[in-house]
Amino acid sequence: MQIYLPIAEVSVNVFLLFGLGGLVGVLSGMFGVGGGFLITPLLFFMGIPPAVAVATGANQIVASSVSAVLAHLKRRTVDLRMGTVLLCGGLVGAALGVYVFNLLKQVGQVDLLVRVCYVVFLGIIGSLMFVESLRALSRSKKGGPPKRRHHGWVHGLPFKMRFRTSGLYISAIPPLLVGLSVGVLSAIMGVGGGFIMVPAMIYLLGMPTKVVVGTSLFQIIFVTAFTTMLHAVTNYTVDILLALVLLIGGVIGAQFGTAFGTRLKAEQLRILLASLVLLVCGKLALDLFLTPSDLYELGGQ
Amino acid sequence: MMRLLLLLLAVFALPARAEEVVMGLSKDRVSITADFDGSEILIFGAVKREAEIRTDPPLEVIVTVSGPVSPVTVWRKARRFGIWVNTDAVEIDAAPSFYAVATSAPWPDVITEVEDLRHKVSVNRAIRSVGAPMNIVDSPSFTEALIRLRETRSLYQQRPVTVTFNESTLFDTRISMPANIVEGTYTVRVLLTRGGQVVSQYSSELEVGKVGLERWLYNLSRNQPPLYGLLSLVIAIAAGWGASAAFRALRSG
Numbered sequence: 001m002q003i004y005l006p007i008a009e010v011s012v013n014v015f016l017l018f019g020l021g022g023l024v025g026v027l028s029g030m031f032g033v034g035g036g037f038l039i040t041p042l043l044f045f046m047g048i049p050p051a052v053a054v055a056t057g058a059n060q061i062v063a064s065s066v067s068a069v070l071a072h073l074k075r076r077t078v079d080l081r082m083g084t085v086l087l088c089g090g091l092v093g094a095a096l097g098v099y100v101f102n103l104l105k106q107v108g109q110v111d112l113l114v115r116v117c118y119v120v121f122l123g124i125i126g127s128l129m130f131v132e133s134l135r136a137l138s139r140s141k142k143g144g145p146p147k148r149r150h151h152g153w154v155h156g157l158p159f160k161m162r163f164r165t166s167g168l169y170i171s172a173i174p175p176l177l178v179g180l181s182v183g184v185l186s187a188i189m190g191v192g193g194g195f196i197m198v199p200a201m202i203y204l205l206g207m208p209t210k211v212v213v214g215t216s217l218f219q220i221i222f223v224t225a226f227t228t229m230l231h232a233v234t235n236y237t238v239d240i241l242l243a244l245v246l247l248i249g250g251v252i253g254a255q256f257g258t259a260f261g262t263r264l265k266a267e268q269l270r271i272l273l274a275s276l277v278l279l280v281c282g283k284l285a286l287d288l289f290l291t292p293s294d295l296y297e298l299g300g301q
Numbered sequence: 302m303m304r305l306l307l308l309l310l311a312v313f314a315l316p317a318r319a320e321e322v323v324m325g326l327s328k329d330r331v332s333i334t335a336d337f338d339g340s341e342i343l344i345f346g347a348v349k350r351e352a353e354i355r356t357d358p359p360l361e362v363i364v365t366v367s368g369p370v371s372p373v374t375v376w377r378k379a380r381r382f383g384i385w386v387n388t389d390a391v392e393i394d395a396a397p398s399f400y401a402v403a404t405s406a407p408w409p410d411v412i413t414e415v416e417d418l419r420h421k422v423s424v425n426r427a428i429r430s431v432g433a434p435m436n437i438v439d440s441p442s443f444t445e446a447l448i449r450l451r452e453t454r455s456l457y458q459q460r461p462v463t464v465t466f467n468e469s470t471l472f473d474t475r476i477s478m479p480a481n482i483v484e485g486t487y488t489v490r491v492l493l494t495r496g497g498q499v500v501s502q503y504s505s506e507l508e509v510g511k512v513g514l515e516r517w518l519y520n521l522s523r524n525q526p527p528l529y530g531l532l533s534l535v536i537a538i539a540a541g542w543g544a545s546a547a548f549r550a551l552r553s554g
Contacts, residue, residue, distance in 0.1 A: 004337040004480060006515040007522055011338050011480030059533050066541030112386055225534050232530030236522050240533050241335070241514075247537065251544040255551075288384045296446030297387065299374030 007239035008052040014245060016046070021060075021249025027276070028064055028250070029257020030269065036061045036191035036224075039246065041118060041280055048242070050111050054101075054190030055231035055238045056246070058224045061192040063247050064254065065221045072214030079165035079211045083218040085172050086179035086197075090223035093183020098230040101188055105235075112288075117189050119285045125195050126277035133270035165211055174205055179219065187227045192220035195277070320360070321349045322493040322501045331478065331487075333511040339480045342366075342507065345473035346491055358496035360469045361404065361411040363422055365492075366476050366507070368399030368456075369485030375443040389436075391443035395429040398483045400451075401458040403474045405466040413497035420492060420499055424448055424457050455479040484510050 003014040020042055028035035036057050043053035072078050104110045161172045178200045182193035197216040201207045207215070232238040264272075324346035331340045344364050354360075373396045376387040402423060404411045412422055421427050428444055437443070451457040456479065464474040472491075487507040493500050511519055522529040 002336060002338040002480065004333060004335055004515060006511060006518045009481065009483065059537050062534060063537035063541040063544075066538050067545045068541075070542065070545045109387060112384075116384075225537075228534055228537075229527070229530040232522065232533065233526040236526060238522070238530060238533050240518055240529075240536065243533060244536060244540075247540045251540060254544065255548055291380075292378060292385055294446070294450065295378045296443065296450060297376045297378065298447065298450055299376055299390070 003241065003245065005048075005052075005239050005242050007237065008048050008056075008242060010047060010049075012046060012048070017242070017245045018249040020046070021246035022253035023249075024246075025064070025250035025253020025255075026257035026260065027253075027273075028068075029254035030260055030264075030273075035064065035250070036193075037118070037122060037189070037195055037277070038280060040114075040190040041284060043242075045283075049237075050114055051105065051235060051237045052239050052242070054114060054188070055228065055235060056242045057190030058186065058192075058227040058231065059238055059243045060246050060250065061224045062221060062228060063243075064250055065192060065217045065224065067251065067254065069214060069217040069221060072217060075214070076165075077211050078214035078218050079163055079207070080218070081161070081165070082163045082168075082175060082205075082207070082211075083215045085161070085175045086182075086215070086219040087222050089176035089179025089181075090183035090186070090219055091226055093180040093185075094187045094223050094227045094230065095183075096180075097184040097187025098227065098234060100184070102234060114189060115284055115288060117185065119281055119288060121185070121189070121196065122277050122281035123285070125199070126274050126281055128199070129270055130274035130278065133267050133274060137267040137271070163207075168205070168207065170205065178204065179223075182219075183223050183227075186220075186223050187230065190227075192217075192224050194220055319350055319352045320493060320495075320500055322362075322491050322503045323347055323349055324489070324491045324503050324505060326489060326505060326507060329505075329507055331482075331507065331509040333484065333509065333515055335514055337480060337515075339478055339482075341475055341477045343473060343475050344489060344491070345471075346503070347472070348470050348493060348501075354469050355495075356469060359406075360466075360500075361406050361494045362464045362466050362472045363405075363411055363490075363492040363494065364403045364464055364472075364474050364476070365422060365427075365488075365490045366399065366401045366478075367397045367427060367488045367490070368483060368509075369487070370395045370397050372396070373447060375447050377443070377446075391437055391440055393428060393444065393447060396447060397427055398485070399456050399478065399487065400424050400427050401460065401476045401478075403458075403460040403463045403476065405464040405472065406462060408461050411494050411497070412492075412499070416494070416497060416499050420502070422492065424459060454481060456481070478509075482509060 001014050002011045003017070004011045020039070024035040024039045027038060039060060040053050040057040043057065044050055069078065101110060104113050160169060162169050178197065182197050185191060185196065186193050194216050197220070198212055201212045201216060202209060228238055324344065327343035331342070348360065373393045375391050375393060377389040378385045379388040381388065417423050417426055425444070425448070428447065448457055464472050466472045487509055488504055489507055490502060490504040492502045510516070521532070
């Protein structure tokens with residue numbers, strides 16, 4: 001059964017779309033990620049215009065994050081104060097990102113920018129995660145205690161704030177910068193940025209792992225909502241129908257994913273996620289480096 | 302005697318007006334609904350004439366369907382720092398978003414180059430490209446690329462010998478439109494040719510437009526973008542909240 005998307009102006013198979021939403025839902029339930037980094041490139045492969053894929057991807061993440069953050073709020077694993085500081089940076093970053101996005105759209109380089117961003121970030125995060133979880137796996141076999149890390153330079157900065165839930169007393173500058181960069185990425189890549197935010201919070205800000213996911217999701221909701229609005233108002237590229245089909249698939253998939261994820265070990269999960277990230281990255285990288293089948297391309301009307 | 306001579310003169314002097322083409326469409330509106338998956342239109346018609354049928358040279362029919370015309374930018378990639386980047390661009394001043402041309406005989410038999418140029422019948426002639434930037438020497442290859450890219454998406458169709466033409470009088474053909482067509486007013490033309498010369502033509506309009514939900518969502522997104530953005534957020538938040546609530550309900554019992 002085909003469905004005609006009113007904004008993307010293409011007709012796609014509704015079951016394929018539904019399956020895509022479901023698949024990403026399973027993954028996000030299993031790994032606790034928004035899944036934006038997978039859904040946006042997969043939409044490119046399906047022939048959805050990149051601008052629509054990015055904007056609709058952002059809208060899709062709002063839904064999955066709301067669903068997940070409610071659970072975290074119940075467990076009190078959301079640092080609202082830290083979330084708000086990250087959010088301030090994030091909103092500025094998102095505005096900046098949409099501005100850059102529109103600028104490059106006019107120059108005809110937006111596809112390239114989005115793809116390069118994906119290859120670079122998925123490549124870095126995927127390799128880091130892979131190496132890290134391999135180490136953790138070998139450590140857990142040896143049975144030695146994990147080493148604690150130090151965060152020297154972060155503590156030397158001015159404008160210190162107390163973050164009670166996280167048990168931190170640090171400068172507001174690093175969280176603002178983290179928020180800002182994730183905001184830019186969210187607008188350009190159509191992702192929530194959880195895959196960058198979570199490592200940054202653990203290793204850069206030194207937040208305890210148990211509050212990291214909830215806090216990151218909390219700020220992602222607002223940043224992606226803001227991004228959706230900006231794309232809807234400036235580019236008219238949010239496709240409600242596309243988002244709706246993906247949502248339904250995603251919501252159902254997430255339930256299966258969560259159930260499946262509890263049966264696997266954390267390190268195994270991380271290795272699986274890392275391989276998946278690297279796989280998507282590899283496919284996108286090939287498209288950039290290999291000679292395209294057609295050197296010519298039509299610009300957006 | 303004088304009057305008879307004048308009449309004969311009139312008949313021979315105006316052979317072009319002797320044959321006229323009339324045409325009809327199976328529908329004058331293509332509606333893009335939520336389950337739209339392309340559409341097929343039947344174009345049919347007849348030749349109206351007062352004189353005897355002349356078969357040498359034979360009468361031929363060309364049918365064209367043209368979508369709304371707009372400028373298009375064609376980009377060409379080149380390798381820069383190891384990756385493929387859009388480097389050269391040519392702005393094509395006017396290209397139809399959809400163009401199909403069907404004929405009753407192989408292309409060289411139905412129309413001459415000059416007549417093609419005058420009436421803009423073939424795809425190449427329907428596209429107007431005035432000037433390319435100074436640094437681009439091979440601008441025709443950009444026009445070729447446009448035609449090639451749109452042909453692969455069935456937006457441009459060259460269909461020789463697909464018009465059935467009976468007894469030099471009745472003709473019909475089917476043109477299929479893909480799912481990715483744009484909205485607007487499409488022009489359907491029928492040209493009647495003899496020996497490569499256009500002897501009569503007729504044109505009619507076909508409306509292609511979104512209807513129902515598709516129309517409403519599209520209009521909302523263009524006319525009230527803030528409201529549309531909010532609506533998509535409300536749907537997303539409601540779906541997220543609904544999923545979490547449903548999951549809790551399932552777990553608790």
